[in-house]
Amino acid sequence: MTEPLDLRDPATGTGDAEGLRTTLEQMRRQTEHEIARLNRKLAEREYAMEQTVSSATERQAMQQELGTLRHSLGDREKTLDRITQECRRLENDLEDRHVQVDNLQQEVQRKEVSLKAAQDQVARLKRQLAEIQEQSVEISAMIDPLESPNRLPLPPVQPDIPAGPAPQVISFSAGLVSGLAVIAVAVVVFWGRIELPQLWSPSPSVPSAPTTPPEEPDAVTAVPATAPTDTPADAPVVPLPPTAPPAAPPAAPPPTLRDRLRDGSLGPTMVVLAGGSFRMGQNSMGGSDSGPEHEVLLAPFLIGAYEVTFQQYDRFVRATGRRFPDDFGWGRGERPVVGVSWSDAQSYADWLTRQSGKRYRLPSEAEWEFAAQAGMRSAYPWGFGMEPGRALCFDCGSQWDNRSTAPVGSFAPNAFGLYDTAGNALEWVADCYVSGYDGAPTDGRPRGDGNCANRVARGGAYNKPAPSLKTIARAKFVPETRLNSLGFRVAREP
Numbered sequence: 350m351t352e353p354l355d356l357r358d359p360a361t362g363t364g365d366a367e368g369l370r371t372t373l374e375q376m377r378r379q380t381e382h383e384i385a386r387l388n389r390k391l392a393e394r395e396y397a398m399e400q401t402v403s404s405a406t407e408r409q410a411m412q413q414e415l416g417t418l419r420h421s422l423g424d425r426e427k428t429l430d431r432i433t434q435e436c437r438r439l440e441n442d443l444e445d446r447h448v449q450v451d452n453l454q455q456e457v458q459r460k461e462v463s464l465k466a467a468q469d470q471v472a473r474l475k476r477q478l479a480e481i482q483e484q485s486v487e488i489s490a491m492i493d494p495l496e497s498p499n500r501l502p503l504p505p506v507q508p509d510i511p512a513g514p515a516p517q518v519i520s521f522s523a524g525l526v527s528g529l530a531v532i533a534v535a536v537v538v539f540w541g542r543i544e545l546p547q548l549w550s551p552s553p554s555v556p557s558a559p560t561t562p563p564e565e566p567d568a569v570t571a572v573p574a575t576a577p578t579d580t581p582a583d584a585p586v587v588p589l590p591p592t593a594p595p596a597a598p599p600a601a602p603p604p605t606l607r608d609r610l611r612d613g614s615l616g617p618t619m620v621v622l623a624g625g626s627f628r629m630g631q632n633s634m635g636g637s638d639s640g641p642e643h644e645v646l647l648a649p650f651l652i653g654a655y656e657v658t659f660q661q662y663d664r665f666v667r668a669t670g671r672r673f674p675d676d677f678g679w680g681r682g683e684r685p686v687v688g689v690s691w692s693d694a695q696s697y698a699d700w701l702t703r704q705s706g707k708r709y710r711l712p713s714e715a716e717w718e719f720a721a722q723a724g725m726r727s728a729y730p731w732g733f734g735m736e737p738g739r740a741l742c743f744d745c746g747s748q749w750d751n752r753s754t755a756p757v758g759s760f761a762p763n764a765f766g767l768y769d770t771a772g773n774a775l776e777w778v779a780d781c782y783v784s785g786y787d788g789a790p791t792d793g794r795p796r797g798d799g800n801c802a803n804r805v806a807r808g809g810a811y812n813k814p815a816p817s818l819k820t821i822a823r824a825k826f827v828p829e830t831r832l833n834s835l836g837f838r839v840a841r842e843p
Contacts, residue, residue: 380429436634447733598724598764608705619651638784639821647793653838655757656685683756685774685836691828694837711779712840713795723764730763740772771818774836775806782825810834
């Protein structure tokens with residue numbers, strides 16, 4: 350029997366995810382090679398026993414040796430299983446750390462907003478204080494002549510007038526005293542509000558405004574980026590501690606366009622992407638088919654802002670006389686078309702090409718992942734952790750969870766202005782399915798090697814668990830599969 354695995358650091362006694370990656374991978378490869386060697390040796394011994402063993406004693410000795418080999422093989426396989434489980438545990442630990450980093454970055458952003466609000470408050474109070482000081486100077490100027498020894502004497506008091514100051518002097522003095530009292534109270538109040546310790550304590554974070562429903566797919570205008578509020582010129586500049594640079598999504602969503610079709614109608618809303626280099630996939634020690642991570646360089650292309658809807662697909666069906674796909678009782682209109690095969694999706698793209706004079710097609714797997722990431726390197730389009738109400742899946746916290754698809758654009762878009770890349774309906778892409786990215790194209794072309802018995806789909810669906818919504822997650826189906834959770838979006842050449 351093999352000894353239990355001890356994967357703790359000998360110096361600290363604790364497991365270090367980063368430090369054990371290389372060791373575990375080497376152990377995994379060595380164990381796999383040893384299992385293969387033992388299998389070959391076992392087969393050779395069985396063959397030799399059948400060919401050369403003549404006596405019962407030799408046969409019994411050979412059988413004992415074969416039993417020992419099988420026992421050793423079983424131990425190796427158990428060791429391999431433990432190594433695989435440990436690899437997956439470490440990957441989960443790393444993902445949890447990514448979530449913690451994402452939460453810390455969000456907390457820093459909230460504190461920056463609070464600090465900006467405090468700076469604005471200080472600037473406003475400074476302006477109000479300056480106004481009060483100006484008013485105090487004006488009142489002082491009014492008081493000085495009254496206290497001057499050279500001022501003219503008051504007229505003598507007549508015997509028939511009761512003793513006491515003149516009504517005008519009483520009125521002026523009362524007004525003056527009242528004004529000074531008001532000013533003094535205001536100064537005390539404002540100085541009481543300007544307490545330095547309170548300026549540095551974070552104010553409660555302001556809840557974000559609810560996301561407004563996105564425009565219908567017929568809209569042609571990209572959603573503008575929110576402009577940052579300018580800092581007042583007289584606000585104090587408070588240095589912040591240096592932080593790691595965040596991911597670099599675009600400052601504003603890319604432009605969109607819609608092609609005019611032959612019948613005068615408009616085609617789908619397309620997002621114009623400039624292409625570029627990005628890291629595709631993810632390294633995994635647990636045998637995932639989304640690795641290894643590799644560099645891909647994409648040429649410019651266009652991709653649909655929305656999944657193709659029933660309304661758009663039904664227009665194609667009426668024009669070509671094809672079969673209408675089932676809506677499964679959920680309604681058609683602006684819901685994503687589902688129940689279509691890979692060939693159906695490709696035929697729709699070919700029809701758009703004929704109608705518009707532009708080359709439409711299904712996106713490659715690399716183009717889809719690039720568009721879904723939108724410049725981020727997080728697990729989901731919005732960050733590393735799952736957040737309720739961000740998308741539609743089996744357990745995403747929406748009103749459609751595990752019930753039906755939702756009208757396209759029901760959730761906020763990613764930084765590129767694409768809707769529903771996470772959830773709602775799975776999306777066919779052009780590639781043939783091959784497990785892993787070894788030998789995959791590095792220029793963004795769809796993968797066509799292998800027998801293409803299966804095609805790739807991306808993006809998760811209303812009835813799939815949250816992890817299937819990750820930008821690296823892959824699914825495979827026979828090309829003629831038609832499911833109530835499987836649709837597509839189109840791409841276009843520039």
